[in-house]
Amino acid sequence: MEIQQIYPYLPLIFAGVMGLSILVYVVLDGFDLGVGILFAAAPVKHRDRMIASIGPFWDANETWLVLAIGILLVAFPVAHGVILTALYLPVAIMLIGLIARGVAFEFRAKARADEKWLWNRVFFAGSTVTALAQGYMLGAYVLGLGDGWTTVLFSMLVALCLAASYAAIGAAWLIYKTEGELQQLSVSWLKRTLILTLVGMAIISLATPYASPRIFEKWFSVPEIIALAPLPITTAVLFGFLFWQLGHMPDREDRYSLIPFLVMTAIMLLGFAGLAYSFYPYVVPDKITIYEAAAAPESLLIILAGTLFVLPVIIGYSIFSYRVFGGKATELRYD
Amino acid sequence: MDPFILSRMQFGANISFHILFPTITIALGWLLLYFKWRFNRSGDEAWMQAYFFWVKVFALSFALGVVSGITMSFQFGTNWPGFMETVGNIAGPLLAYEVLTAFFLEAVFLGIMLFGFRRVSNRVHTLATFLVAFGTTMSAFWIIVLNSWMHTPVGFEIRNGVVHATDWLAIVFNPSMPYRLTHMLIASGLTVAFLVAGLSALRWLVGDRSAAVKKALRTGVFLGALLIPVQIFVGDLHGLNTLEHQPAKVAAMEGNWETRGNVPLLLFAWPDEEARTNHFELAVPNGASLILKHEAEGVVPGLNDFVAEDGTIEHPPVAPVFWGFRIMVGTGMAMLALSWPGAWFLWRKDELPKLLAIAFVPMAFSGWIATLAGWYVTEIGRQPWLVSGVLTTKDALGPVAGGMVLSTFLMYLLTYAVLLFAYLYVLTRLTLKAAKDGDNRPDPGAAGETALPAPGANAVLQPGE
Ligand code: HDD
Ligand code: HEM
Ligand code: HEM
Numbered sequence: 174m175e176i177q178q179i180y181p182y183l184p185l186i187f188a189g190v191m192g193l194s195i196l197v198y199v200v201l202d203g204f205d206l207g208v209g210i211l212f213a214a215a216p217v218k219h220r221d222r223m224i225a226s227i228g229p230f231w232d233a234n235e236t237w238l239v240l241a242i243g244i245l246l247v248a249f250p251v252a253h254g255v256i257l258t259a260l261y262l263p264v265a266i267m268l269i270g271l272i273a274r275g276v277a278f279e280f281r282a283k284a285r286a287d288e289k290w291l292w293n294r295v296f297f298a299g300s301t302v303t304a305l306a307q308g309y310m311l312g313a314y315v316l317g318l319g320d321g322w323t324t325v326l327f328s329m330l331v332a333l334c335l336a337a338s339y340a341a342i343g344a345a346w347l348i349y350k351t352e353g354e355l356q357q358l359s360v361s362w363l364k365r366t367l368i369l370t371l372v373g374m375a376i377i378s379l380a381t382p383y384a385s386p387r388i389f390e391k392w393f394s395v396p397e398i399i400a401l402a403p404l405p406i407t408t409a410v411l412f413g414f415l416f417w418q419l420g421h422m423p424d425r426e427d428r429y430s431l432i433p434f435l436v437m438t439a440i441m442l443l444g445f446a447g448l449a450y451s452f453y454p455y456v457v458p459d460k461i462t463i464y465e466a467a468a469a470p471e472s473l474l475i476i477l478a479g480t481l482f483v484l485p486v487i488i489g490y491s492i493f494s495y496r497v498f499g500g501k502a503t504e505l506r507y508d
Numbered sequence: 509m510d511p512f513i514l515s516r517m518q519f520g521a522n523i524s525f526h527i528l529f530p531t532i533t534i535a536l537g538w539l540l541l542y543f544k545w546r547f548n549r550s551g552d553e554a555w556m557q558a559y560f561f562w563v564k565v566f567a568l569s570f571a572l573g574v575v576s577g578i579t580m581s582f583q584f585g586t587n588w589p590g591f592m593e594t595v596g597n598i599a600g601p602l603l604a605y606e607v608l609t610a611f612f613l614e615a616v617f618l619g620i621m622l623f624g625f626r627r628v629s630n631r632v633h634t635l636a637t638f639l640v641a642f643g644t645t646m647s648a649f650w651i652i653v654l655n656s657w658m659h660t661p662v663g664f665e666i667r668n669g670v671v672h673a674t675d676w677l678a679i680v681f682n683p684s685m686p687y688r689l690t691h692m693l694i695a696s697g698l699t700v701a702f703l704v705a706g707l708s709a710l711r712w713l714v715g716d717r718s719a720a721v722k723k724a725l726r727t728g729v730f731l732g733a734l735l736i737p738v739q740i741f742v743g744d745l746h747g748l749n750t751l752e753h754q755p756a757k758v759a760a761m762e763g764n765w766e767t768r769g770n771v772p773l774l775l776f777a778w779p780d781e782e783a784r785t786n787h788f789e790l791a792v793p794n795g796a797s798l799i800l801k802h803e804a805e806g807v808v809p810g811l812n813d814f815v816a817e818d819g820t821i822e823h824p825p826v827a828p829v830f831w832g833f834r835i836m837v838g839t840g841m842a843m844l845a846l847s848w849p850g851a852w853f854l855w856r857k858d859e860l861p862k863l864l865a866i867a868f869v870p871m872a873f874s875g876w877i878a879t880l881a882g883w884y885v886t887e888i889g890r891q892p893w894l895v896s897g898v899l900t901t902k903d904a905l906g907p908v909a910g911g912m913v914l915s916t917f918l919m920y921l922l923t924y925a926v927l928l929f930a931y932l933y934v935l936t937r938l939t940l941k942a943a944k945d946g947d948n949r950p951d952p953g954a955a956g957e958t959a960l961p962a963p964g965a966n967a968v969l970q971p972g973e
Contacts, residue, residue, distance in 0.1 A: 229619030232574055236607070236615045239581055243607045246585060246592055247600030254589025258906045261586050265916040268579045269923055275575040276927060279568045283934050469672050472597040476604045483608040487616070494616050497627050 184467040187248035198237035205231040207343020209300020219355045226350040226502035249466035252456040259318045267306035273299030308335025317458040334373020341366035345433035350502045388451045514913040515587045525924045529573030535700035537641030554719035590904030595671045606650035614643030656685035687746040694739045699875025704728030706872025709865045716943035733851035755809040757889030760829035767810040771796040779826040824891045832884040839878035
C-alpha cells in the first residue's frame with residue numbers, strides 16, 4: 174500500500190486521538206478537580222486523605238490536556254487559533270485556576286500547620302475556577318462560539334453543571350479510594366451532584382440541535398433517530414442504576430466501591446460520543462471542518478508514527494502507576 | 509493599548525516565569541539520581557537525607573514548572589495564532605514529540621519518585637528517578653530544537669505562504685541547536701550547583717553540621733567549579749555560531765555600530781539608538797575582534813549595516829541585548845571567582861572560611877539571573893523576526909483586543925509575583941527548618957536491593973511534612 178493512501182484519513186485519525194485525550198482528560202483530571210471542589214464541603218480531618226487520593230496522579234492526569242491542546246495545535250493549526258482567540262478570557266481564567274490548584278497542592282504539603290488553611294482555600298478555588306472555566310468553554314463551543322447574552326447565560330449554566338459533574342466523579346473516586354466516614358460522606362456528595370450532572374447533560378442535548386439546524390437534522394431525521402436512540406436510553410439507564418446503587422452504599426465488604434466511578438466514566442463517554450456525533454466533521458462548529466483545518470499530511474504522518482508507538486507505552490506505564498498506588502489511599506510521604 | 513506590545517510583554521513574562529523552574533528541575537533530577545546512587549553504593553544514610561531534602565525542592569519546582577508550562581502551550585493559540593498557521597508543520601511535530609516522549613514520562617514517574625519510596629522496590633524507585641530526570645532533559649531537548657530552529661531555520665520550503673518540512677534531520681539538528689542545547693543544559697547544572705551550595709551554606713552558617721549538609725555543600729561547590737569553565741568555553745563557541753548566522757544580534761551584543769576591524773570589548777557603555785553611538789564607553793582595545801575573530805584586525809559586523817535604504821531599522825533593540833549579555837557574562841565571572849576558591853578550601857581544608865560561606869548564600873539564585881539574561885539576549889536579539897527571515901513577530905499576532913490582553917497580563921503578573929514570593933519563602937523556611945530539626949532518615953534496610961515493604965503494606969502512618 175502506498176503511504177499516500179492514508180493521507181485522506183489523517184484528519185479523522187487525529188480528530189479521534191484528540192477526542193480520546195479530551196475524554197481521558199475529562200475523566201481523570203475531572204476526578205482530581207472534583208476532589209478539589211469537594212474540599213469546601215469536607216471536614217478538616219479528612220482533607221489530608223482526600224489529597225492523598227489524588228497526589229500521585231494529578232500531574233499525569235493534567236498532561237492529557239496538554240496532549241489534547243497539542244493535537245489541536247499540531248493537527249488543526251487554523252482551528253486552534255480561531256478557537257483559542259474566541260475563548261481568550263475563559264482560557265486565561267482556566268490557566269490561572271490550573272496554576273492555583275497545582276501549586277497549592279505542593280505548597281500545602283510543605284506549609285506550616287497554621288498556614289495550611291490558606292493553601293486549602295487556594296486548592297479549592299483553583300479547582301473550582303478551572304472546572305467552571307472549562308464548562309463555560311464547553312457551553313460557548315456548543316453554541317458555535319458566538320457571543321451575546323444567550324451564549325453567556327447558557328455557558329454559565331453549563332459551567333455550573335460541568336463543575337457539578339466533576340464533583341460527582343471526584344466523589345465517585347473517593348468512594349473507591351477511601352473508607353469509613355469519608356466514604357460515607359462521598360456517597361452523599363455523589364447523590365447530590367449527580368442531579369446537576371443530569372441537568373447539564375439534558376440541557377446540552379437540547380441546546381445543541383436547537384442552536385444548529387444541521388445538528389437537528391443529524392439527530393431527528395428518520396432512520397437516524399432510531400439508530401441513535403440507544404445513546405440517550407443507555408445514559409438514562411446508567412443514571413437510574415447509579416442512583417439505585419448509591420442507595421446501597423457503602424456496602425459492608427466494600428466490594429462495589431469501584432462501580433460508581435465506572436458508571437460515571439461510562440456516562441461521560443456516552444455524553445462525549447453524542448457531542449462528537451453532533452459536531453463531526455466540524456472542528457469549529459459549522460464553520461471549519463477537520464479536513465479544511467488539517468495540517469500538511471507529511472507532518473501529520475510524522476506525528477502519527479510517534480503517537481502509535483508511544484501512546485501504548487504511555488498507557489502502559491500510567492496503568493503501572495495506578496497499580497503502584499492502588500488500594501485505599503494512605504498518607505503521602507516522600508521517604 | 510497596543511495589543512502587540514502587550515502580547516509580547518505577556519509572552520515574555522510567562523516564559524520567563526516558566527524557565528525558572530525547568531532550569532532547576534532539569535539538573536536537579538540528575539543530582540537526585542546521583543545522591544541516590546551514592547546511597548545505593550555506600551549505604552551511607554547522609555546521602556539519602558540529602559536526597560529527601562532536595563526532593564522536596566524538586567517537587568515544588570516541578571509543580572511550578574508544570575503549571576506555568578501549561579500556560580505556555582496555550583499561549584501560541586491565544587496570542588500568536590500566526591505562528592502555528594505559518595510554521596505549524598514544523599513546530600507542531602516537535603511540540604507533539606515533547607508531549608509524547610517527555611511530559612508523560614516525567615509526570616507519571618514523578619508520582620512514583622516522590623511517593624513511591626515505600627511502595628516499590630529500591631531498584632524501581634531508582635529507575636523512576638532516572639526516568640524523571642531523563643524526561644525533563646528530553647523536554648529541554650525538544651523545546652530547544654524548536655527554539656533553535658526559529659533562530660536558524662533550515663530544512664523547509666514555503667508553499668502558499670505556509671512552511672512545509674523537507675528534511676527532518678536538518679530541522680532537528682539545525683545549525684544553532686547543539687550550541688544552544690549544551691549551553692542551556694550546563695546553565696541548568698550551574699543554577700542547581702549554586703542553589704545547592706547556597707542553601708547548604710546557609711544551613712552550615714546557622715550551625716547545622718550534619719553529614720548530609722556537608723555532602724550537599726561539597727557536591728554543589730564542586731559541581732559549580734567544574735561546570736563554569738566549560739560554560740564559558742561553550743558560551744564562546746555559541747557566540748561564534750551566532751556571529752555566523754545572526755550577525756545583527758552579535759553587533760547588538762557588542763554594541764558595535766560600524767563594521768570594522770580592531771573593535772574594542774566594551775565593559776561598560778550606554779548604547780543610544782537615536783544618536784546611533786555609545787556614551788560612557790569603558791573598553792578593552794581590540795577585545796571584541798580578538799574574541800570573535802581571534803585577531804586584533806578581525807572585522808566585526810556593525811549595527812549600521814542593518815538599516816534599510818529608507819531608514820527602517822532591521823536590527824534588534826540594542827540596549828537590552830547589550831545589557832543582557834553583560835549581566836550573563838558578569839554572573840558567569842562571579843561564579844568562577846567564587847566556586848574555585850570554594851572548591852580549593854573544601855578540598856584542602858574540608859571547610860569553607862566563614863566569609864566565603866556567606867558569599868555563597870546570595871549566589872543561590874545567581875543561575876536564574878544569568879539564565880534569564882541569556883535568554884533575553886537570545887530572544888530579543890532575534891527581533892524583529894519570530895522565525896529568522898521567515899515570519900516577523902508582528903505577523904504572528906492574533907485578533908485579541910489590547911484591553912483584553914492587558915487584563916490577562918496583569919492577572920498573570922499578580923499570580924507570578926505571589927508564587928515567586930511563596931516559592932522563595934518556602935525554600936528558605938524548609939532550609940532553616942531542616943537546619944534546626946534535622947533531615948528525615950531513610951528506612952533502615954533500604955540500601956542495596958533488599959526489597960522494601962510490599963506494595964499495599966505501607967501502613968506506617970506518621971504525621972506528614
Ligand atoms: C548559568 C547560566 C549562564 C552562564 C554563566 C552563561 N550563560 Fe550564556 N546563556 C545562558 C546561560 C548562561 C542561557 C540562558 O542558557 C542562554 C540563552 C539561550 C541559550 O542557548 O543559552 C545563553 C545565551 C548565550 C548567548 C546567546 C547566543 C544566541 O542565542 O544567539 C551567548 C553568545 C552566550 N550565552 C555566551 C556566554 C558566555 C561567553 C558566557 C561566559 C561567561 C556565558 N554565556 C555564561
Ligand atoms: C525559556 C527561555 C526563554 C525566555 C526567557 C524567552 C524570552 C523571550 C522574550 C523576552 C521575548 C520578547 C522579545 C521582544 O519582544 O523583544 C521572546 C519572544 C518570543 N519567544 Fe522566547 N524566550 C524563551 C524561550 C523560547 C522558546 C523555547 C520558544 C519557542 C519554542 C520561544 C518563542 C518565542 C516567541 C514565539 C516569541 C515572540 C513573541 C514575543 O515577541 O513576545 N521562546 N522570548
Ligand atoms: C514556548 C516554549 C515552551 C512551551 C510551550 C513549554 C511547555 C511546557 C509544558 C506544557 C510543560 C508541562 C509538562 C507537564 O505537564 O509535565 C512544561 C514543562 C517543562 N518545560 Fe516547558 N515549555 C516551553 C519552554 C521551555 C524551555 C525553554 C525549557 C527548557 C529548556 C522547557 C523545559 C521544560 C521542562 C524540563 C518541563 C518539565 C517540568 C519541570 O521540570 O518543571 N520548557 N513545558
